Amino acid sequence: MxxxxxxxxxxxxxxxxxxxxxxxxxxxxxxxxxxxxxxxxxxxxxxxxxxxxxxxxxxxxxxxxxxxxxxxxxxxxxxxxxxxxxxxxxxxxxxxxxxxxxxxxxxxxxxxxxxxxxxxxxxxxxxxxxxxxxxxxxxxxxxxxxxxxxxxxxxGLFTSEKPSYACLATRVPTGTAITEDMLQKVEQGENRMFAMGFTDFRIRLFHGAAKIQLPENQFSMAIEKKNELNQALAPYFDGVLLDLTPRV
Incomplete structure (x- = not known):
């Protein structure tokens, strides 16, 4: 069919x-x-x-x-x-x-x-x-x-190259109760990263910190912008961590 x-x-x-x-x-x-x-x-x-x-x-x-x-x-x-x-x-x-x-x-x-x-x-x-x-x-x-x-x-759809995006609940570790405040912080943090030019990434919650998962080709940008990243995410998270396993 x-x-x-x-x-x-x-x-x-x-x-x-x-x-x-x-x-x-x-x-x-x-x-x-x-x-x-x-x-x-x-x-x-x-x-x-x-x-x-x-x-x-x-x-x-x-x-x-x-x-x-x-x-x-x-x-x-x-x-x-x-x-x-x-x-x-x-x-x-x-x-x-x-x-x-x-x-x-x-x-x-x-x-x-x-x-x-x-x-x-x-x-x-x-x-x-x-x-x-x-x-x-x-x-x-x-x-x-x-x-x-x-x-x-x-x-000619503008969505043709849009990266896949899972719901915000997937950013919270399994077994950790979800709150609306957690989800809002992740959304705000990811919006800040989008504005900095990052794409196809995730912010995962990790004991109050933001664990960032990036495609390998954006690792160098994260290092170059580490100070800007810390400043952008500081209002929402206790710290910023970079997951060295590339996101695919």
């Missing part, structure tokens, strides 16, 4: 739209193939503002109905506890609410941007999507991340 066939068979759908590479191309394809698609951005403490900005920008460019669905994942104590099943509890909570919202808008089919490169191993959130019958057309049609980037380039 290809996406054209998928949307011919499913002419009306709701999309959990993150503003990332995969869901952006899926939104574009749905529109191209005549699907009556409605995009929903799930806004919680786990999503940074720039993802919402990108999602809104593309939805406006494609003239697709766009809704910001504000849900508080931190109301679920199982999510806050942040054990190894945190992603499962979080996706179950958020997608259950999203399905109800989409149904009120007349959409019974709910999609997400999981692709054929995404592994189910070690990702309990994937199980939640299966249990909730969330369809993943990119995966069902065998489209890998590389395929989606190439198709996005051909379509």
């Amino acid at each position: 290809d996406l054209k066939t998928f949307f011919e068979q499913n002419p009306r759908a709701a999309l959990a739209f993150s503003g990332g590479v995969d869901s952006s191309y899926l939104l574009y394809a749905a529109k191209q193939y005549g699907c009556d698609v409605h995009a929903y951005f799930i806004k919680s403490a786990f999503q940074p503002q720039f993802e919402l900005d990108d999602a809104r920008r593309l939805a406006e460019q494609l003239h697709v109905p766009f809704t910001v669905a504000e849900f508080n994942a931190l109301e679920n104590p199982q999510v806050v506890a942040n054990d190894e099943l945190r992603c499962y509890y979080c996706k179950t909570t958020l997608f259950t609410q999203l399905r109800k919202l989409a149904a009120k808008d007349g959409c019974t089919l709910l999609m997400d941007g999981t692709n054929a490169s995404d592994s189910f191993e070690g990702r309990p959130g994937m199980r939640a999507l299966q249990e909730l019958d969330v369809r993943s057309p990119l995966r069902e049609c065998g489209l890998t991340k590389a395929d989606i980037r190439e198709l996005s380039r051909k379509a």
